[in-house]
Amino acid sequence: MPIVAGRRFRHTDDRAAPDVAIVSATMARRFFGGESAIGRGVRVLDRAGRERQATVVGVVGDVKVQTMGEPPRPVLYLPFGQWYRADMVLHVRTDGRTPDVGRDVVRAMRSIEPDLAVDVQSMTHATAFSLIPLQVAATVLGFAGAVGLTLAILGVFGLVAYAVSLRTREIGSRMALGAQQTALARFIAWEGLRPVAIGLGAGLPAAVGAASLLRGILIGVGPADPVVLAFVATTLLASAGAAMLAPVRRAVSVDPATVLRQE
Incomplete structure (x- = not known):
């Protein structure tokens, strides 16, 4: 996703650092109007239902969330180091010259946690429906x-x-x-x-x-x-x-x- 303003997440954006967030361009326009979204605060509920204040550090371009024909929608991005989720999706980009990249991903994940449930799908398969x-x-x-x-x-x-x-x-x-x-x-x-x-x-x-x-x-x-x-x-x-x-x-x-x- 292209950065419109601010910065991307860093490895230092962990639990020891202040909470940060990145917003989509549509969210920045809708909630902050013509003003810059960088440095503004957003309130987010964590999985325990507690309200936390995150500072916007970046604005990214709009992306399609569910369908190709949908209009741009507000999207809030949170760093994994601060907002842990047990279920997640990892997007792996390759140069196309590795035919068994799915097998390599599963092997890498199992080397970290042998009992981890991993489901690998190509982007073509995931977006086919x-x-x-x-x-x-x-x-x-x-x-x-x-x-x-x-x-x-x-x-x-x-x-x-x-x-x-x-x-x-x-x-x-x-x-x-x-x-x-x-x-x-x-x-x-x-x-x-x-x-x-x-x-x-x-x-x-x-x-x-x-x-x-x-x-x-x-x-x-x-x-x-x-x-x-x-x-x-x-x-x-x-x-x-x-x-x-x-x-x-x-x-x-x-x-x-x-x-x-x-x-």
């Missing part, structure tokens, strides 16, 4: 997005191919009169991109409004995130451009003499 709703929602929305993109590509391809088939004589006449292939390609491409551009202009604001209803599963991303909107627009335009390649190539490869003879 809380992530199920997000994973299901992401899968459903991803599938719907893939279907929508596929339909858009097929629609653009069909639109441009149909337009080329209807205007084959016009294209042949333009080429017979000296029109350049690049100019014709741009003209035909714009015919296909124009409805896509109109759809983006109308769809992006609607998407921002709809995304505001999904704040619970948009973790770390706002409904109007410019990077996401730019990625969506770029992906759709690139997909539409790829869908038009075959019809455009067919149009610019028309033989003017053959077309005019057929007509």
Whole structure:
């Protein structure tokens, strides 16, 4: 957790030292307003029900406590050396290159207390249940997005191919009169991109409004995130451009003499 103000706990924060505490940024704002929380006192009940006064020595950033979609909540942190608990959770961070780190943790704990009950879980396993709703929602929305993109590509391809088939004589006449292939390609491409551009202009604001209803599963991303909107627009335009390649190539490869003879 990043330190916003003050300091972290030290090994000297034990029972011989004055009681100290660290608060989350949300707790500091809620209980101390615009003033600094460092040096302020908080009253805490210990396990025996006695009230103790702890001095705030640090402020840390907000973290998720139960679910990924929850709003920031006030959190109070107390040092183990002053506030002993028989049940606790130790978070062990590794470099990922130790496959049996769980076994090593159990061995280290049992070397201290052979009869100690130890339950080792990976962070992936510990958070799996809380992530199920997000994973299901992401899968459903991803599938719907893939279907929508596929339909858009097929629609653009069909639109441009149909337009080329209807205007084959016009294209042949333009080429017979000296029109350049690049100019014709741009003209035909714009015919296909124009409805896509109109759809983006109308769809992006609607998407921002709809995304505001999904704040619970948009973790770390706002409904109007410019990077996401730019990625969506770029992906759709690139997909539409790829869908038009075959019809455009067919149009610019028309033989003017053959077309005019057929007509």
